[in-house]
Amino acid sequence: MCLAIPGKVIEIDETIQPKMAKVNFDGIIKSVCIEWTPEVGLHDYVIVHAGFAINKLDEEEAMETLKIFAEMEASLQEEARSMIPS
Amino acid sequence: MGEHANLEKYKNAEYVAHLSKAIKAVSASLGTVKLMHVCGTHEHEIARHGIRQFLPPTIQIIPGPGCPVCICPVESIDQAITLAYQPNTTVLTFGDMVRVPASHESLEDARRNGGSVKMVYSALDAVNLARENPNSTFVFFSIGFETTVVGIAGMIKTGIPKNLYVLLANRYMPPVLKLLMDVHDESIQGFLLAGHAATITGLHAYDFMEDEFQLPCVATGFEPVDILLGIFECLKLIKNKEPRIVNAYPRAVNEHGNTVALQLIEDVFERKPGIWRGIDIVDDSAFRIKEEYSFLDAEKQLDCTPPYPPRSHPPGCDCHRIMLGELLPTNCKMFTKTCTPSNPYGPCMVSPEGTCHTWFKHGSGKISLTHTAAHTI
Numbered sequence: 001m002c003l004a005i006p007g008k009v010i011e012i013d014e015t016i017q018p019k020m021a022k023v024n025f026d027g028i029i030k031s032v033c034i035e036w037t038p039e040v041g042l043h044d045y046v047i048v049h050a051g052f053a054i055n056k057l058d059e060e061e062a063m064e065t066l067k068i069f070a071e072m073e074a075s076l077q078e079e080a081r082s083m084i085p086s
Numbered sequence: 087m088g089e090h091a092n093l094e095k096y097k098n099a100e101y102v103a104h105l106s107k108a109i110k111a112v113s114a115s116l117g118t119v120k121l122m123h124v125c126g127t128h129e130h131e132i133a134r135h136g137i138r139q140f141l142p143p144t145i146q147i148i149p150g151p152g153c154p155v156c157i158c159p160v161e162s163i164d165q166a167i168t169l170a171y172q173p174n175t176t177v178l179t180f181g182d183m184v185r186v187p188a189s190h191e192s193l194e195d196a197r198r199n200g201g202s203v204k205m206v207y208s209a210l211d212a213v214n215l216a217r218e219n220p221n222s223t224f225v226f227f228s229i230g231f232e233t234t235v236v237g238i239a240g241m242i243k244t245g246i247p248k249n250l251y252v253l254l255a256n257r258y259m260p261p262v263l264k265l266l267m268d269v270h271d272e273s274i275q276g277f278l279l280a281g282h283a284a285t286i287t288g289l290h291a292y293d294f295m296e297d298e299f300q301l302p303c304v305a306t307g308f309e310p311v312d313i314l315l316g317i318f319e320c321l322k323l324i325k326n327k328e329p330r331i332v333n334a335y336p337r338a339v340n341e342h343g344n345t346v347a348l349q350l351i352e353d354v355f356e357r358k359p360g361i362w363r364g365i366d367i368v369d370d371s372a373f374r375i376k377e378e379y380s381f382l383d384a385e386k387q388l389d390c391t392p393p394y395p396p397r398s399h400p401p402g403c404d405c406h407r408i409m410l411g412e413l414l415p416t417n418c419k420m421f422t423k424t425c426t427p428s429n430p431y432g433p434c435m436v437s438p439e440g441t442c443h444t445w446f447k448h449g450s451g452k453i454s455l456t457h458t459a460a461h462t463i
Binding site for chain 1 (some may be wrong): 095097098100101104105108127180207208209210211230233234236237240244282285286311315336337338340344346347350439
């Protein structure tokens with residue numbers, strides 16, 4: 001029950017309190033409360049726990065993390081090359 | 087980008103292989119290192135993906151008290167059971183809680199014996215049920231860490247029907263790290279912080295680990311690459327003797343957390359010392375409903391005192407030592423023999439987030455011959 005999963009906001013209903021959204025979890029659409037993540041807009045990714053969005057997923061940061069992996073890959077290849085006796 | 091926020095990248099076998107190599111390289115000069123995680127989902131994902139097979143044998147990842155169902159005090163479950171037997175009263179709670187053994191019986195047993203217990207997915211379901219049945223009394227038995235507390239606080243702040251009460255047994259994770267340092271005689275060299283609890287609190291909630299204990303802590307995500315990156319970052323900090331709090335899950339965690347949610351939690355709850363089942367009383371770790379909302383506090387408004395004393399653990403049960411990371415499930419004589427998911431003896435075997443349940447289902451994660459990335463290293 002501690003599990004929190006990411007999904008994409010595909011519809012927002014501003015008319016009810018607390019504010020609700022339809023969130024797509026890889027094809028499964030569920031109603032989620034987004035009242036306490038006010039910066040969340042349409043098409044954003046959110047982390048959802050027990051029916052409530054708990055934070056927005058930052059796509060720019062996600063890309064940054066992936067860049068770190070790409071750099072790590074490059075440095076490991078460099079290291080591997082340097083270990084080959086010339 | 088697909089509907090899953092690039093998550094496929096975080097399962098990428100090549101990244102896993104590279105991180106595994108990088109972990110071997112950074113740990114070569116370190117000797118044995120003991121890291122602890124404090125999240126049931128971390129153990130579940132570590133075991134399910136066979137993460138331990140990508141680590142050198144000197145790097146131990148110990149599961150800590152990260153299963154909210156397992157650490158829920160037996161006293162609170164006894165109170166919920168007592169309420170379930172009250173006339174015209176229904177206890178609502180998350181599915182995992184229903185089968186957890188308490189002092190005499192579980193909520194499931196109570197339901198079989200005439201008590202009224204219903205499972206809900208969310209606190210919002212509890213509000214809807216109470217609204218649809220205005221002549222019945224409902225009690226939402228609330229458990230969980232920071233992630234769950236947001237929804238409960240929001241529900242209370244928005245206003246709930248008069249026939250709905252809250253029995254609150256939620257716990258706050260950061261202070262238990264101090265207790266774990268003590269229990270393990272400071273032999274833990276770093277913590278992998280639960281990424282989703284940290285998305286609420288932010289990294290600053292853990293600053294005391296740097297100030298008081300000079301111990302590295304890394305906020306860690308839940309995909310295979312996230313977990314290995316968390317381990318790698320933690321080992322790097324240990325190697326460089328930098329006892330800092332680092333964020334290896336930046337797409338979800340920041341320094342200050344979800345400030346709107348934190349304010350909401352502060353408006354509705356305060357924190358007091360609280361029992362963690364079989365472990366101890368931990369200062370500042372129990373959420374309590376503030377006085378101004380006492381009209382919906384089940385402990386204050388309803389008769390929930392059980393007619394028997396609490397008994398945390400049945401004889402021979404090692405769950406409390408497993409939750410503390412002192413023992414592994416395989417050290418318990420009952421594990422897989424007299425304690426199984428279909429017939430659980432202790433709380434760690436009940437919840438899918440309990441270490442014993444996870445190890446029963448997936449093993450410890452040391453051997454996973456079917457793992458997709460296994461052929462790449």
